[in-house]
Amino acid sequence: EQPVPTHLFSKEQILRLNFRTLPPSEISKGRFFEVSVYIANEFGLFSHREFSESCESENQACVQASMIGDDPEVKLEVRNERQLVLDTRGRATFDLRFVGNDNMQARSKATLCIRLNRGGDVMGRTVLTLMSLPISVVAESGSITPFSTGLAGCMSGRGIDMPHQENSIVILENPDSGIPGKIWDGGLILSEYLSSNPSEVGGKSCLELGAGTGIVGVCCYCLGASRVMITDLEEHVELISANIEANAPLLSSMSAQGPKRNPKKDVQVAPLRWGENLQDFCRTTAADFDVILGSDIVYEPHCFAPLVETLRCLAGVGKKALIAHRPRHSEEFRFWDDVKKDFDVRVIDFQSRRYPHVTDISIYVLTRLA
Numbered sequence: 001e002q003p004v005p006t007h008l009f010s011k012e013q014i015l016r017l018n019f020r021t022l023p024p025s026e027i028s029k030g031r032f033f034e035v036s037v038y039i040a041n042e043f044g045l046f047s048h049r050e051f052s053e054s055c056e057s058e059n060q061a062c063v064q065a066s067m068i069g070d071d072p073e074v075k076l077e078v079r080n081e082r083q084l085v086l087d088t089r090g091r092a093t094f095d096l097r098f099v100g101n102d103n104m105q106a107r108s109k110a111t112l113c114i115r116l117n118r119g120g121d122v123m124g125r126t127v128l129t130l131m132s133l134p135i136s137v138v139a140e141s142g143s144i145t146p147f148s149t150g151l152a153g154c155m156s157g158r159g160i161d162m163p164h165q166e167n168s169i170v171i172l173e174n175p176d177s178g179i180p181g182k183i184w185d186g187g188l189i190l191s192e193y194l195s196s197n198p199s200e201v202g203g204k205s206c207l208e209l210g211a212g213t214g215i216v217g218v219c220c221y222c223l224g225a226s227r228v229m230i231t232d233l234e235e236h237v238e239l240i241s242a243n244i245e246a247n248a249p250l251l252s253s254m255s256a257q258g259p260k261r262n263p264k265k266d267v268q269v270a271p272l273r274w275g276e277n278l279q280d281f282c283r284t285t286a287a288d289f290d291v292i293l294g295s296d297i298v299y300e301p302h303c304f305a306p307l308v309e310t311l312r313c314l315a316g317v318g319k320k321a322l323i324a325h326r327p328r329h330s331e332e333f334r335f336w337d338d339v340k341k342d343f344d345v346r347v348i349d350f351q352s353r354r355y356p357h358v359t360d361i362s363i364y365v366l367t368r369l370a
Contacts, residue, residue: 017130026145039090071108162195186295190324204290214240234271275306292321
């Protein structure tokens with residue numbers, strides 16, 4: 001095997017639980033099914049040696065399995081609690097089943113939640129909780145229906161807690177679709193910053209560039225943005241739409257913040273390829289955005305010039321862009337040198353409380369010059 005480049009591993013990275021074996025789409029009550037999970041960073045990689053050393057010096061790391069369901073009579077059971085202990089490779093395989101009494105519904109929905117014990121961190125780093133797609137639980141005995149992907153090929157999801165916010169945002173992921181199909185650390189840091197500073201987007205029209213899952217755009221509307229346009233390449237907008245749908249109850253509850261708020265109209269998705277057909281985009285979207293947002297969007301050198309052109313075109317004089325950025329490429333200075341020709345650029349002094357080990361992601365404020 002070829003060695004993995006060391007720059008893909010960092011102690012600043014946020015870790016996440018992921019499925020190795022996906023739970024079924026449908027299962028009858030009382031029937032055990034196997035679930036397998038593993039820990040990895042945003043690239044899907046993990047330092048087994050570092051984790052093994054951590055397990056030797058700390059208590060054993062275990063996962064906890066729980067459920068969210070629409071039938072209170074349905075409960076979740078683990079066959080053997082010892083199966084929940086993570087091995088030295090950061091993996092665990094365990095058997096679960098749904099149980100219920102005679103009063104349970106003939107068919108109900110349940111979502112698995114898999115989280116880490118020890119306060120949700122390992123090696124001093126946060127580990128994101130993992131959620132399954134909804135599973136149909138059938139009262140009558142019958143065969144098991146293997147996993148099938150959801151809308152936009154989604155395979156799993158995550159509940160993301162926001163500071164000072166009562167409800168979590170649900171973000172669905174489709175890792176098979178590549179870079180845009182999963183949450184990246186920059187999106188988590190920018191969302192936390194906005195949640196801690198809601199005046200940045202409250203009452204304002206917002207545009208998210210290179211949105212991927214759309215986590216930042218969804219967060220903006222929850223924080224009181226008057227309008228949110230979430231964009232990415234055309235082949236990725238379906239996942240964004242799926243995440244808007246997944247958060248529909250939460251977004252609808254936000255309408256109580258003002259009589260004119262209507263998420264079906266206020267939160268929109270549009271394809272946008274940087275540097276192309278920008279005038280058409282402005283016409284069709286009635287573009288006049290107060291704030292442009294982006295996270296982990298400055299990493300491909302061939303995209304630097306189109307991204308700068310897009311920012312120049314879409315940011316009005318005095319308007320600003322907020323970009324969460326983790327250095328990833330030696331040529332990034334070309335982007336920053338170019339963007340400074342038309343924008344005042346400064347870095348916000350922000351230290352994450354939720355992910356205190358993340359010290360290498362900066363939030364840049366770009367203000368359009370006259």
